[in-house]
Amino acid sequence: xxxxxxxxxxxxxxxxxxxxxxxxxxxxxxxxxxxxxxxxxxxxxxxxxxxxxxxxxxxxxxxxxxxxxxxxxxxxxxxxxxxxxxxxxxxxxxxxxxxxxxxxxxxxxxxxxxxxxxxxxxxxxxxxxxxxxxxxxxxxxxxxxxxxxxxxxxxxxxxxxxxxxxxxxxxxxxxxxxxxxxxxxxxxxxxxxxxxxxxxxxxxxxxxxxxxxxxxxxxxxxxxxxxxxxx
Amino acid sequence: xxxxxxxxxxxxxxxxxxxxxxxxxxxxxxxxxxxxxxxxxxxxxxxxxxxxxxxxxxxxxxxxxxxxxxxxxxxxxxxxxxxxxxxxxxxxxxxxxxxxxxxxxxxxxxxxxxxxxxxxxxxxxxxxxxxxxxxxxxxxxxxxxxxxxxxxxxxxxxxxxxxxxxxxxxxxxxxxxxxxxxxxxxxxxxxxxxxxxxxxxxxxxxxxxxxxxxxxxxxxxxxxxxxxxxx
Numbered sequence: 371x372x373x374x375x376x377x378x379x380x381x382x383x384x385x386x387x388x389x390x391x392x393x394x395x396x397x398x399x400x401x402x403x404x405x406x407x408x409x410x411x412x413x414x415x416x417x418x419x420x421x422x423x424x425x426x427x428x429x430x431x432x433x434x435x436x437x438x439x440x441x442x443x444x445x446x447x448x449x450x451x452x453x454x455x456x457x458x459x460x461x462x463x464x465x466x467x468x469x470x471x472x473x474x475x476x477x478x479x480x481x482x483x484x485x486x487x488x489x490x491x492x493x494x495x496x497x498x499x500x501x502x503x504x505x506x507x508x509x510x511x512x513x514x515x516x517x518x519x520x521x522x523x524x525x526x527x528x529x530x531x532x533x534x535x536x537x538x539x540x541x542x543x544x545x546x547x548x549x550x551x552x553x554x555x556x557x558x559x560x561x562x563x564x565x566x567x568x569x570x571x572x573x574x575x576x577x578x579x580x581x582x583x584x585x586x587x588x589x590x591x592x593x594x595x596x597x598x599x600x601x
Numbered sequence: 602x603x604x605x606x607x608x609x610x611x612x613x614x615x616x617x618x619x620x621x622x623x624x625x626x627x628x629x630x631x632x633x634x635x636x637x638x639x640x641x642x643x644x645x646x647x648x649x650x651x652x653x654x655x656x657x658x659x660x661x662x663x664x665x666x667x668x669x670x671x672x673x674x675x676x677x678x679x680x681x682x683x684x685x686x687x688x689x690x691x692x693x694x695x696x697x698x699x700x701x702x703x704x705x706x707x708x709x710x711x712x713x714x715x716x717x718x719x720x721x722x723x724x725x726x727x728x729x730x731x732x733x734x735x736x737x738x739x740x741x742x743x744x745x746x747x748x749x750x751x752x753x754x755x756x757x758x759x760x761x762x763x764x765x766x767x768x769x770x771x772x773x774x775x776x777x778x779x780x781x782x783x784x785x786x787x788x789x790x791x792x793x794x795x796x797x798x799x800x801x802x803x804x805x806x807x808x809x810x811x812x813x814x815x816x817x818x819x820x821x822x823x824x825x826x827x828x829x830x831x832x
Contacts, residue, residue: 406729410641489728492720497784498637528803529813532796536787540778540800547774551767553728565763569771572759573804582760 436501465523470588525575696754701819756806
């Protein structure tokens, strides 16, 4: 990722956030404020203050807080969507392995997204503003990928089976339970990740024997994927 | 439910919301504003204007917007929690029927909650403020009920089985997919409700044959429950 340099300007006086390029510091500080006090209640002035830069310097990197939130939200889905094709190729003919791997990758993306930003994804500020059209479109692509892979993997004779688009929405939503779990203090370790991924496969009607083998082949598949550019 | 009467005061001039007792009109107008423009961005003045009453009249019913949101959120969980004991008694020894019935009741509660208010349940304004402690405590009681019933119903030999508290959180979260589905325009009809309930049972590792019989006995059980006081 290319990082634009700040102009010389004023030195940063109160560096309260973790070190890193200024643009990243702005994203990190904004994420903390959005998550703790809400998006509408946060001003670009406060974000700049938290980073220890002037408001004008913040506007060198972003046109406003909509653009900051848009980038944070995209980071909560894009690394997963970018890997869907690789996963489907690597696990062709083994849709349950592809589904398990997709969940593991998605959980890693959500874990790496700053400050549980996923909680804002369904917020009215986000769902009602055009500023987040790009995010919604990527999230929709992810929901369709879930639906497609889950329908291939699932039990075609299941009673009351959900249609692919709804099943996709259910699975993407179920994986997002990670943000609820984080907010009640649960650490998303490998054991929790396996519990969530297995639950997703079960939800599609995949029997236990195939879940166990999908778990081990998915772990190997994910280990072989290229690292995230944001990782 | 007892409704306090408004004082005579000024007549309502711009009745833009559905008819009903003033307190209900305030709740309904507030829900619409909170969901469309966000909680932090909504003032009690705007809520009063939308109902067509003076701000002072609104304060006759509520101490402020925190109390309004608290009541809206409680309505999205309390009718379900109030029925947990009845469901567990009616389906003693049949935990998968109890789980299916719990999901159906929860879906009905969420469908009756005004304006998809559930989307605000995980919002920072709600998770970080003491004003919503009562709501969080009722939601936690519901998550524990889900965990308890699901653990009784589920496959004890499942690989990577989630612990009861986490499984409960996953299921309550999965049922809340209804708010995502509503926000993308899906009508939560009986077919969708059955798809969500079946997916929850599958997620616990319950086999198809038992899901089919749980679906029919749960429908009968739910039909026999007393109606919601808010219905």
